[in-house]
Amino acid sequence: MKNKIFQTMDDAVADIPDGVTILSPGFSGVGVPRNLLAALNRQGAKGLTGVSNNAGTIDENVDIGTLVEAGQMKKMICAFTASPHPSQVTPFTRMYNNDEIDAELVPQGTLAERLRCAAAGIGGFYTPTSVGTELAEGKEHREINGRMHVLEHPLPGDYALVRCWKADTAGNLVFRLTQRNFNPLMAMAAKVTIVEVEEEIVEAGEIDPDLVHVAGIYVDRLVKIPSDGIWI
Amino acid sequence: MESLADKERLPRDIVAMRVAKELPDGSYVNLGIGIPTMVSSFVPEGRTVFYHSESGILNCGPLAEEGNEDIDLINAGGQYLQIIDGMSFFDSAEAFAMIRGGHVDVTVLGSHQVSATGDLANWMLPQRGVGNVGGAMDLATGASGVIVAMEHTDRNGEPKIVQECTFPLTGKGCVYLIVTDLAVIECDGHGLTLKEVAPGWTPEEVQQLTGAILAISPDVKEFEL
Numbered sequence: 398m399k400n401k402i403f404q405t406m407d408d409a410v411a412d413i414p415d416g417v418t419i420l421s422p423g424f425s426g427v428g429v430p431r432n433l434l435a436a437l438n439r440q441g442a443k444g445l446t447g448v449s450n451n452a453g454t455i456d457e458n459v460d461i462g463t464l465v466e467a468g469q470m471k472k473m474i475c476a477f478t479a480s481p482h483p484s485q486v487t488p489f490t491r492m493y494n495n496d497e498i499d500a501e502l503v504p505q506g507t508l509a510e511r512l513r514c515a516a517a518g519i520g521g522f523y524t525p526t527s528v529g530t531e532l533a534e535g536k537e538h539r540e541i542n543g544r545m546h547v548l549e550h551p552l553p554g555d556y557a558l559v560r561c562w563k564a565d566t567a568g569n570l571v572f573r574l575t576q577r578n579f580n581p582l583m584a585m586a587a588k589v590t591i592v593e594v595e596e597e598i599v600e601a602g603e604i605d606p607d608l609v610h611v612a613g614i615y616v617d618r619l620v621k622i623p624s625d626g627i628w629i
Numbered sequence: 630m631e632s633l634a635d636k637e638r639l640p641r642d643i644v645a646m647r648v649a650k651e652l653p654d655g656s657y658v659n660l661g662i663g664i665p666t667m668v669s670s671f672v673p674e675g676r677t678v679f680y681h682s683e684s685g686i687l688n689c690g691p692l693a694e695e696g697n698e699d700i701d702l703i704n705a706g707g708q709y710l711q712i713i714d715g716m717s718f719f720d721s722a723e724a725f726a727m728i729r730g731g732h733v734d735v736t737v738l739g740s741h742q743v744s745a746t747g748d749l750a751n752w753m754l755p756q757r758g759v760g761n762v763g764g765a766m767d768l769a770t771g772a773s774g775v776i777v778a779m780e781h782t783d784r785n786g787e788p789k790i791v792q793e794c795t796f797p798l799t800g801k802g803c804v805y806l807i808v809t810d811l812a813v814i815e816c817d818g819h820g821l822t823l824k825e826v827a828p829g830w831t832p833e834e835v836q837q838l839t840g841a842i843l844a845i846s847p848d849v850k851e852f853e854l
Contacts, residue, residue: 506725506767
């Protein structure tokens, strides 16, 4: 069987080329693949498009904003681009105002569903979300059952960076509490899915099949977070 | 007008308490940030309400005590929660299927503006860059109804209830009830009806601080808590 286990975060992201689309999950600070993002930051790929709930937080933790600040991202597709407080200016906001980065703002539910569409090979979907707002401008509109909808397209990734709680050698994944958020969707929507794992990666069969959240078919690479890795 | 600007209004917790009365027993509810977050503290005794969070939780309970936070358990505002009986977790697609599919019964949101026809403008102030849409448009469109809980006027004293929204829209015609620090106003999609006023306020005074025409209910009364 193909070995999915990589020894280091750096090895696991070494082949990510310039210009690809990176799916980066997390909700607020939970379920963020901080170790893989740090490795991709060290690796230095540029011209990347990022798909993420937010464009990076204001704190010192490594997140997609670290890559934004380093100039590695050419575009962010996300639901939140700015800090909740206007007094705090994120690197993304500063760079966007200077025309140094592009952005596409997507309602959070539409973002999740576009990823799910990509994962499932669905060509698009109609939703009433955003109808009548500036985010619906230029999109195909269609009335369904008396209600106006807009057409939304799938959002596939080249690479997904994922963080999970438990994994086995077959690539089956388990998440804790609200860690799941965009992780399963992004794991399923990318051509290559790379996972940082909190607990020791166990042999296939040691995780109860009834409790698996993401099946191994979607998972290509697994790396155990080292003791000196980023845990919070 | 100046005297009205200085006149005492209801505190935020009373606004939250009034909204809480609107949540039916057994309902599934999503609370936005600001005054809406406070609503859960005031649900009348004997009623059970299940709170939904976009972070992927049904049946959210109290905030975690300091020192007992679990870094993997947050609500949509990023606050740490306690684990309580009956809680369940799911991914973002399912969290939003619950909203977009109409399974969540009531959403309570803050807002910058609400129009006479129930349009909601709460996701962005003009001139603020790309903005933070988050789940606001999904909530506005998907939930079976939106209650807005907000101050009646903005920090400059300008009405937040207006004939037409001038700020970017979140959703059209989605608000059915507005509860402010001055009034309870029903919205049927065509116009606004003043149902209750804060103690010491007359319907005419509330109208003066409102940017849309209010029909005054024949049985308009003082805030009922």
